[in-house]
Amino acid sequence: MSERNPIIAVTGSSGAGTSTTLDAFEHIFRSLGINAAMVEGDSFHRFTRPEMDLEKRKAKAEGSKVSYFGDVANDFDALESLFTDFGEKGVGTMRRYLHTFDEAVPYNQMPGTFTPWEPLGSDSDLLFYEGLHGGVVTEKNDVARHVDLLIGMVPIVNLEWIQKIIRDTNSRGHSREAVTESIVRSMDDYFSFITPQFSRTHINFQRVPTVDTSNPFSAKAIPTQDESFVVIRFREMKNVDFPFYLRMIDGSFMSRVNTLVVPGGKMGFAMELILKPLIVDIMEKKKAASQQMDWMQTYD
Numbered sequence: 001m002s003e004r005n006p007i008i009a010v011t012g013s014s015g016a017g018t019s020t021t022l023d024a025f026e027h028i029f030r031s032l033g034i035n036a037a038m039v040e041g042d043s044f045h046r047f048t049r050p051e052m053d054l055e056k057r058k059a060k061a062e063g064s065k066v067s068y069f070g071d072v073a074n075d076f077d078a079l080e081s082l083f084t085d086f087g088e089k090g091v092g093t094m095r096r097y098l099h100t101f102d103e104a105v106p107y108n109q110m111p112g113t114f115t116p117w118e119p120l121g122s123d124s125d126l127l128f129y130e131g132l133h134g135g136v137v138t139e140k141n142d143v144a145r146h147v148d149l150l151i152g153m154v155p156i157v158n159l160e161w162i163q164k165i166i167r168d169t170n171s172r173g174h175s176r177e178a179v180t181e182s183i184v185r186s187m188d189d190y191f192s193f194i195t196p197q198f199s200r201t202h203i204n205f206q207r208v209p210t211v212d213t214s215n216p217f218s219a220k221a222i223p224t225q226d227e228s229f230v231v232i233r234f235r236e237m238k239n240v241d242f243p244f245y246l247r248m249i250d251g252s253f254m255s256r257v258n259t260l261v262v263p264g265g266k267m268g269f270a271m272e273l274i275l276k277p278l279i280v281d282i283m284e285k286k287k288a289a290s291q292q293m294d295w296m297q298t299y300d
């Protein structure tokens, strides 16, 4: 954690909706005049798509499994170094993993490849990470400890799989069978690397559908926002103004002392209402820490 160079991370599984939440964050950053360095978690994959296909075949031949959720296919050292460097000096490098032709063509590259590493803008107010591993902790790495505000984006698992299957088949050119195989192959790493993060988050947003999702592998469409509720759970946070949220968000209710439930269509509004004051607070601490540093340099 660093008051001078704060890090906000939205963490969630593949298809959970972390990229979709960008809209809410971008809106908050714009309204507060914040210049955020945006980092995509998939850029910390170790392998291009053809390399990963090879790794999958190698693992299968050895009787093991490799998935995008684990430490074999992702460089947690590089991710932690980025968070350390940004926290200490406000610097770092980023790249992108290009999933689709639409993303790849402007770079004159193929889908499933990386753009070159490039420096983050030098005048970034904060680092914003969205991806698989913003709260990961392993024997070797502790990424979570660098994050000032850690948000979990966690649809219930059937919905998560529907979102992944529909998105990967419609936009990323994968077959339904390939996506199903990848969900099954990733299961061990899902338990080891993905779910433990949601006990480290400050707030989890869990979308729960109100339509039948009992066979996610045959679903034809993603349940809409209006066909869902969002369970918002606050962990070890003081001064959460639940009465204010209940007044402001039509149709919301409390299901536990630390848990607010809002209609799915209100998710963006709820995110903005809850997260904006937390981000304002982060920026105020940043300003105070920078002033203190300036003062110390002046009188040193």
Ligand SMILES: Nc1ncnc2c1ncn2[C@@H]1O[C@H](COP(=O)(O)OP(=O)(O)OP(=O)(O)O)[C@@H](O)[C@H]1O
Binding pocket: 012, 013, 014, 015, 016, 017, 018, 019, 020, 021, 131, 132, 163, 164, 166, 167, 207, 222, 223, 224, 225, 267
């Ligand atoms: N609240 C929502 N309501 C309806 N659809 C949603 C919602 N959130 C996400 N989706 C849909 O689910 C799919 C997956 O979302 P998204 O691409 O944001 O996931 P992701 O977490 O970024 O996945 P990955 O890490 O694999 O890139 C997309 O098709 C998106 O439109």
Ligand SMILES: O=C(CO)[C@H](O)[C@H](O)COP(=O)(O)O
Binding pocket: 013, 014, 015, 042, 045, 049, 068, 097, 099, 112, 132, 172
């Ligand atoms: O979104 C993902 C993880 O967050 C994808 O599963 C991963 O990036 C690999 O993508 P692809 O199979 O399209 O090469």
